Amino acid sequence: MEVILSPTIPSVKTLSPSFSSTSSSCSFNQNFSLNLSSAIRNTSSVKKRTTSSPIWRRNRSQHQNSLSVRISATSESAPSSMETTVASSKIPSKMKAWVYEEYGDPSVLRLGEEVSVPAVKEDQVLVKVIAAALNPIDFKRRQGKFKATDSPLPTVPGYDVAGVVVKVGSLVKNLKEGDEVYGDINEKALENPKQFGSLAEYTAVEEKLLAIKPKNLNFAEAAGLPLAIETASEGLEKAGFSAGKSVLVLGGAGGVGSLVIQVAKHVFGASRVAATSSTGKLELLKSLGADLAVDYTKENFEDLSEKFDVVYDAVGQAEKAVNAVKGGGSVVVLTGPVSPPGFRFVVTSDGAALAKLNPYLESGKIKPLVDPKGTFEFSKLVEAFTYLETGRATGKVVMYPIP
């Protein structure tokens, strides 16, 4: 099968999917990697501020890195996979982290050199961040759309993380130093999300929000999963989706949509999956498991003769979506206005939910999709957000490596 990507993805011209039985990845050429690969109120690590007192200082040239971090490639099939050793006694008090002190466009982001490493509460672990993924909520939050329920500025952004546990709180039961973990660090995405997020060298996270990283995935692949796959899974569950039902996914090539297709098919046992994208991404939708790929630039999904048990709207098209659902069916809406029978929900981060999905990831049934541009270096966060904010990303935009 040959897949031609749209010219809107300049780095990729032709995609030739090649599935490997030995590795967890299916790669499209060299640039496109489709690999067989969700928040809590932060009452702990950060004392609430009413003023923006400096947790970080700009213009410090030298980061005092007293860490002992050893990084080495361990797997040919997962080239970014690494072995990281951090001695807990060597955890510094300051770290590099992206910070913004005011709401606005990507230009408000600054790379702080001496941001305080967050304190660890009893039920939390400190994670040495190896990779972190971006989500639209990161930029919507940065734009000030959730001011009313946001934690105080300044903010270290970032929800998704993959990394290594370097310290555990006194009430932590199952995780230990050295565990490779992944998760969405905010249990309730919009309710006082953490002031110290994952776009940093270290982040403090409740144990219950994390799961052990799937063995076959590297950190970059794993980092792209938590918020998106938890949203995919929770949405289908809330819609009452089950084996034998059909679903139409609006926005099938995005971070969430690409996982809704796969979770519906492989976890819930969908009888039929349809999804929408622009022309250049139709083959990708099919490779993810879609039975029908609808080109929204040429076709109106409301005009399809078939109707669906569930319409999963990851675009913000709820008004149209209700016209594509069967009588008695459900319309899951992630963003924008919603009208009956549509319902909107906000994802809840849950490490146990991730752990339940691990077998599907480890067997290669569900594959993480990292954007064909590849991972962005930690220093390139402004560029990465600018790209994500075009709304044209394919799968996940991931920052890797984090120093």
Ligand SMILES: NC(=O)c1ccc[n+]([C@@H]2O[C@H](COP(=O)([O-])OP(=O)(O)OC[C@H]3O[C@@H](n4cnc5c(N)ncnc54)[C@H](OP(=O)(O)O)[C@@H]3O)[C@@H](O)[C@H]2O)c1
């Ligand atoms: N409520 C919640 O808990 C929750 C959780 C996660 C996300 N969200 C929200 O859900 C939305 C999607 O999140 P995401 O992470 O999937 O975003 P994303 O990865 O940035 O989505 C980008 C994708 O959207 C596709 N797209 C854009 N317009 C489209 C259209 N008219 N029809 C079909 N596809 C279209 C693009 O494909 P083309 O290039 O082909 O257009 C692109 O691949 C965001 O608004 C996000 O804030 C809400």
